Amino acid sequence: MNKSIRIKDIALRAQVSVGTVDRVLHNRGRVSEDALKKVLAVLEEIDYKPNLIARTLGSNKSYRIALVVPDPTQDPYWEAPAEGISQAETEWSRYGFRTEQFLFDQYDNRSFEHAAEAALHSNPDGILIAPLFYRQSLPFFKQLEQQKIPFALFNTNIHEAKPLSFIGQDLNKSGRTAAELMCLGQQESGTFAIVHIHEDIQNSIHILEKEKGFIDYLKERNKDFKTITISLSNPNENSFYNQIASLCSTPGLKGIFVSTSKAFTIGSYLKETRQNNIRLIGYDLIPENLEYLKSGEITFLINQNPKRQAFLGIRCLANHLLFKREIQSIDLLPLEIITAENLQSYLDSEIH
Amino acid sequence: MNKSIRIKDIALRAQVSVGTVDRVLHNRGRVSEDALKKVLAVLEEIDYKPNLIARTLGSNKSYRIALVVPDPTQDPYWEAPAEGISQAETEWSRYGFRTEQFLFDQYDNRSFEHAAEAALHSNPDGILIAPLFYRQSLPFFKQLEQQKIPFALFNTNIHEAKPLSFIGQDLNKSGRTAAELMCLGQQESGTFAIVHIHEDIQNSIHILEKEKGFIDYLKERNKDFKTITISLSNPNENSFYNQIASLCSTPGLKGIFVSTSKAFTIGSYLKETRQNNIRLIGYDLIPENLEYLKSGEITFLINQNPKRQAFLGIRCLANHLLFKREIQSIDLLPLEIITAENLQSYLDSEIH
DNA sequence: TAATTCTGTGTTTGCGTACACATTTATATG
DNA sequence: CATATAAATGTGTACGCAAACACAGAATTA
Numbered sequence: 001m002n003k004s005i006r007i008k009d010i011a012l013r014a015q016v017s018v019g020t021v022d023r024v025l026h027n028r029g030r031v032s033e034d035a036l037k038k039v040l041a042v043l044e045e046i047d048y049k050p051n052l053i054a055r056t057l058g059s060n061k062s063y064r065i066a067l068v069v070p071d072p073t074q075d076p077y078w079e080a081p082a083e084g085i086s087q088a089e090t091e092w093s094r095y096g097f098r099t100e101q102f103l104f105d106q107y108d109n110r111s112f113e114h115a116a117e118a119a120l121h122s123n124p125d126g127i128l129i130a131p132l133f134y135r136q137s138l139p140f141f142k143q144l145e146q147q148k149i150p151f152a153l154f155n156t157n158i159h160e161a162k163p164l165s166f167i168g169q170d171l172n173k174s175g176r177t178a179a180e181l182m183c184l185g186q187q188e189s190g191t192f193a194i195v196h197i198h199e200d201i202q203n204s205i206h207i208l209e210k211e212k213g214f215i216d217y218l219k220e221r222n223k224d225f226k227t228i229t230i231s232l233s234n235p236n237e238n239s240f241y242n243q244i245a246s247l248c249s250t251p252g253l254k255g256i257f258v259s260t261s262k263a264f265t266i267g268s269y270l271k272e273t274r275q276n277n278i279r280l281i282g283y284d285l286i287p288e289n290l291e292y293l294k295s296g297e298i299t300f301l302i303n304q305n306p307k308r309q310a311f312l313g314i315r316c317l318a319n320h321l322l323f324k325r326e327i328q329s330i331d332l333l334p335l336e337i338i339t340a341e342n343l344q345s346y347l348d349s350e351i352h
Numbered sequence: 353m354n355k356s357i358r359i360k361d362i363a364l365r366a367q368v369s370v371g372t373v374d375r376v377l378h379n380r381g382r383v384s385e386d387a388l389k390k391v392l393a394v395l396e397e398i399d400y401k402p403n404l405i406a407r408t409l410g411s412n413k414s415y416r417i418a419l420v421v422p423d424p425t426q427d428p429y430w431e432a433p434a435e436g437i438s439q440a441e442t443e444w445s446r447y448g449f450r451t452e453q454f455l456f457d458q459y460d461n462r463s464f465e466h467a468a469e470a471a472l473h474s475n476p477d478g479i480l481i482a483p484l485f486y487r488q489s490l491p492f493f494k495q496l497e498q499q500k501i502p503f504a505l506f507n508t509n510i511h512e513a514k515p516l517s518f519i520g521q522d523l524n525k526s527g528r529t530a531a532e533l534m535c536l537g538q539q540e541s542g543t544f545a546i547v548h549i550h551e552d553i554q555n556s557i558h559i560l561e562k563e564k565g566f567i568d569y570l571k572e573r574n575k576d577f578k579t580i581t582i583s584l585s586n587p588n589e590n591s592f593y594n595q596i597a598s599l600c601s602t603p604g605l606k607g608i609f610v611s612t613s614k615a616f617t618i619g620s621y622l623k624e625t626r627q628n629n630i631r632l633i634g635y636d637l638i639p640e641n642l643e644y645l646k647s648g649e650i651t652f653l654i655n656q657n658p659k660r661q662a663f664l665g666i667r668c669l670a671n672h673l674l675f676k677r678e679i680q681s682i683d684l685l686p687l688e689i690i691t692a693e694n695l696q697s698y699l700d701s702e703i704h
Numbered sequence: 705t706a707a708t709t710c711t712g713t714g715t716t717t718g719c720g721t722a723c724a725c726a727t728t729t730a731t732a733t734g
Numbered sequence: 735c736a737t738a739t740a741a742a743t744g745t746g747t748a749c750g751c752a753a754a755c756a757c758a759g760a761a762t763t764a
Contacts, residue, residue, distance in 0.1 A: 054718085186537060332697060
């Protein structure tokens with residue numbers, strides 16, 4: 001078995017010291033042209049693979065990762081990423097990784113700006129961010145690029161950004177899958193409603209992607225269903241109940257597709273009014289949704305797996321910073337279909 | 353920040369050398385009673401947590417993991433675990449992990465015995481095994497226990513075994529989920545067929561678990577469906593086609609649940625005869641199944657994620673051997689529901 | 705009594721990084 | 735030409751552990 005090549009061996013071959021080799025490997029300068037050439041020549045020749053264990057031991061560094069994410073106390077959806085982050089932290093703390101949170105209000109773009117700025121100001125080694133606001137994100141990413149701070153996106157993709165990686169789902173396919181599940185076993189024709197709840201539609205392209213996917217599927221398959229699209233206001237407002245009541249009395253309504261994690265608001269109405277002829281499909285395993293999934297008002301939830309998204313975001317940054325690994329620039333998670341029966345298997349299974 | 357305690361510190365306190373401390377920590381003997389006492393006293397006093405990075409660096413060990421799995425050239429289902437294993441290998445090779453395969457014929461219990469024996473004989477540091485044969489597995493596990501070789505199970509659980517971990521799915525819940533999906537949107541009552549294809553039912557409890565789950569669900573929900581159970585022979589036999597034809601002509605047949613990865617055999621028949629009123633549900637993303645999932649004969653596949661199972665099996669052994677981590681003894685993966693629309697998202701997403 | 709084995713103990717090495725520090729060489733200023 | 739200054743480069747070491755190695759002294763055998 002051929003021994004692996006050490007820095008020492010390179011130094012020997014190039015007739016320089018280990019210190020010089022180290023400086024070349026890490027582009028730290030203070031190397032003459034002559035020495036540089038010699039070392040690079042040897043490096044071309046042989047395939048040097050540093051011992052990663054020794055590397056982490058030697059570089060007794062600690063890494064700070066800044067998190068720019070919505071406040072989980074405001075919307076239960078954001079509790080899951082927080083969990084994923086804390087799981088990732090326990091896994092990576094042994095390599096000196098630490099995280100620092102910069103929370104923002106998911107309905108307030110100025111709050112987002114503030115959080116982003118604060119994160120940048122803390123001068124972290126890497127940033128994990130859920131860029132909910134398209135416009136406010138762009139200048140931020142420019143700054144990150146300038147300062148060469150690596151960053152990863154999750155939840156929402158911004159195509160103009162050049163992150164280390166985006167971790168999320170294909171939203172168009174997500175809408176298509178919802179449509180497919182909606183059609184399953186439907187005998188007669190009728191109407192499907194697409195409902196956006198409490199979203200700034202103009203500034204959130206991702207929601208419209210889901211809608212498009214849903215409609216495209218029906219068109220392609222020549223399904224004999226009408227679709228109507230409705231945007232509902234804040235669930236806390238008084239008018240909300242009436243808006244839902246009016247929606248649910250639409251003649252021939254066979255199903256409702258809620259584009260966000262707010263399906264429970266409609267589930268609650270269906271339960272109250274004991275309607276079971278409307279198929280309800282929504283997103284995400286938040287406790288409110290699970291209640292109605294179990295009792296049958298919600299038929300399917302598509303899991304965006306935000307916990308895993310955040311976990312992988314940290315992992316991606318850690319792999320980059322620590323192991324200098326090549327990172328795939330886009331990581332689309334599977335579209336997980338959750339029903340009353342397979343729910344528990346998802347809740348039980350951990351992130352590995 | 354208080355510095356962590358090193359072996360050096362213990363040696364200093366106990367007035368011995370680091371070598372002696374190391375011998376005490378690893379019970380390697382060659383330590384006088386006097387020195388032992390002193391070191392143990394210090395160890396009681398302080399909470400020593402070894403630096404795992406330095407440990408792996410120091411012990412420049414290499415680990416061999418033996419794989420006892422069915423031959424993937426015989427059944428495409430077993431290609432997926434092979435992939436998972438090779439992915440795990442690239443991840444763990446840097447820590448000196450190597451794998452060695454001991455393949456067996458999945459329909460031949462003697463071949464299994466031979467593979468197991470050969471694996472044992474190679475004296476590996478750990479074993480990952482898919483114990484398809486209940487009876488033949490038990491004595492093997494006893495031997496492993498005696499020789500203190502850690503092992504992990506995947507795919508099939510053997511409750512009497514005391515593995516490091518079992519990685520697989522809850523088969524009862526799996527059957528229940530299939531039943532739930534079968535019932536969705538079914539308006540009239542009718543018959544569901546449960547089909548076992550080419551399985552030694554007596555020796556494979558796991559298949560019966562799925563059947564039980566399926567039936568239990570229907571009972572609990574008071575669904576007005578009859579179920580019939582059918583065991584089909586080897587798909588390569590001549591009579592196979594007729595058996596399927598006779599099955600599919602069952603009056604009032606609304607759905608077929610195939611308990612293995614062989615749903616494609618029925619999908620092929622349905623396509624040929626252009627029957628689209630029978631809902632077909634099966635297991636696993638093997639190419640043959642995907643063809644009929646895409647073209648619509650198969651409505652749902654439940655993914656057992658064998659790739660991930662094997663991957664996690666290796667990971668579990670590596671964590672145990674390398675980091676001495678506590679391993680959870682059972683790791684049930686989510687019951688993944690795959691449709692034509694969300695299929696691609698599963699194929700694209702990697703194991704992380 | 706000499707030769708050998710065993711036992712307890714301390715020392716060294718290996719691994720890559722990141723420093724502090726020493727030494728050499730090149731360039732500039734007086 | 736001497737001295738100051740800077741740049742280039744080498745040396746040495748800590749980091750933290752495991753394991754090989756060295757070596758003394760005691761116990762055993764020939």
